[in-house]
Amino acid sequence: MVDSPGGTPGRVWRRFPQLAVAAMKHLAGGRSNLPMRPLDLALLAYLTHRDDLAKAHDPEAFVEFVRGCLESINYSISWVKRGATNDIPGQRFMTGVSMLERRVPSMSLPEASRIALAADELAADATLTEAWGRPVDVGSHFTMSSSPPRKGRLLFGLVRSAQAQSCLELGTAYGLSALFMAAASPEETPCRIDTIEFYEQQFSIAQDLVGRLAPRKVYCHQGLTTEVIPKLDLVDKVGFVFHDANHTRQAYIEDFGAFEPLLTSGAFVLFDDIRWDNPIPESAPSETYEGWMEVVRHPRVVRAVEIDGELGLLQVR
Numbered sequence: 001m002v003d004s005p006g007g008t009p010g011r012v013w014r015r016f017p018q019l020a021v022a023a024m025k026h027l028a029g030g031r032s033n034l035p036m037r038p039l040d041l042a043l044l045a046y047l048t049h050r051d052d053l054a055k056a057h058d059p060e061a062f063v064e065f066v067r068g069c070l071e072s073i074n075y076s077i078s079w080v081k082r083g084a085t086n087d088i089p090g091q092r093f094m095t096g097v098s099m100l101e102r103r104v105p106s107m108s109l110p111e112a113s114r115i116a117l118a119a120d121e122l123a124a125d126a127t128l129t130e131a132w133g134r135p136v137d138v139g140s141h142f143t144m145s146s147s148p149p150r151k152g153r154l155l156f157g158l159v160r161s162a163q164a165q166s167c168l169e170l171g172t173a174y175g176l177s178a179l180f181m182a183a184a185s186p187e188e189t190p191c192r193i194d195t196i197e198f199y200e201q202q203f204s205i206a207q208d209l210v211g212r213l214a215p216r217k218v219y220c221h222q223g224l225t226t227e228v229i230p231k232l233d234l235v236d237k238v239g240f241v242f243h244d245a246n247h248t249r250q251a252y253i254e255d256f257g258a259f260e261p262l263l264t265s266g267a268f269v270l271f272d273d274i275r276w277d278n279p280i281p282e283s284a285p286s287e288t289y290e291g292w293m294e295v296v297r298h299p300r301v302v303r304a305v306e307i308d309g310e311l312g313l314l315q316v317r
Ligand SMILES: C[S@@+](CC[C@H](N)C(=O)[O-])C[C@H]1O[C@@H](n2cnc3c(N)ncnc32)[C@H](O)[C@@H]1O
Pocket: 145, 146, 147, 170, 171, 172, 173, 174, 175, 176, 177, 178, 196, 197, 198, 199, 202, 223, 224, 225, 226, 244, 245, 246, 247
């Protein structure tokens, strides 16, 4: 192994607090014209007093992930259905949409760091799995299929705006999006999140992850969405749904039909990848956009917007 200039990487990390303080002093002393943004300072100060960075397999990706959970983010919105907004749920939806257009709340540094370490751990997992009938390692599949911080922040902001007691996620994968949703509710009054995954291996990795990082908040179920949803034993009606399972017109419609009776009045439903098409040449067209528009025409849907042209958010009466 080739040593880094300051010694082994381990020694560099042990010296990280001194290096960080030296960097801050250097910048504060005006001996550098490198701009240091408040967010960089906050990150540096936090990481100086923790060993989180030393635990990361990929420190650069780890820091970028944490940054994505904290930096100022907004989204582009286009309306597709606009019911009157003079009722309380309507105002809640408008407030949520305007939050997305202006600035989604930042996550806390410890929460961001916890999720970033979980993502780092999964991305480094070389265990063999299968995706779309092909062998692939967990790390590559996780990186391809899981929510990056930009989507995670969207979930975090929307679960807060929906003021849900109970959330449902279709398509758990490795549990990362569920962690973003779980971070939106306080420990004392947690929102319950039920999440469904078909594949056994992803289900058990997710179950282990959320059991460690979001116990008493996230409950994983294994099976097909349309089979599991009717068997869910929920205490509260669902106030927020994230649909990120099968991305086809038919699945959007069938899944919406299955969970619609569970929705509370004013619930938010977010569909991912409304303009997705299956890249596998021999597969049938996905027609997700047709499916999304068909759901929007459902008589219970009062308002709907598209986010970044990629996700569809609706509210039911
Ligand atoms: C895009 S990934 C989900 C990513 C995850 N929500 C995240 O952001 O971290 C889609 C997942 O849905 C699962 N899935 C697809 N169709 C399903 C179905 N009908 N029932 C249950 N799970 C399904 C797949 O196995 C896959 O793990």
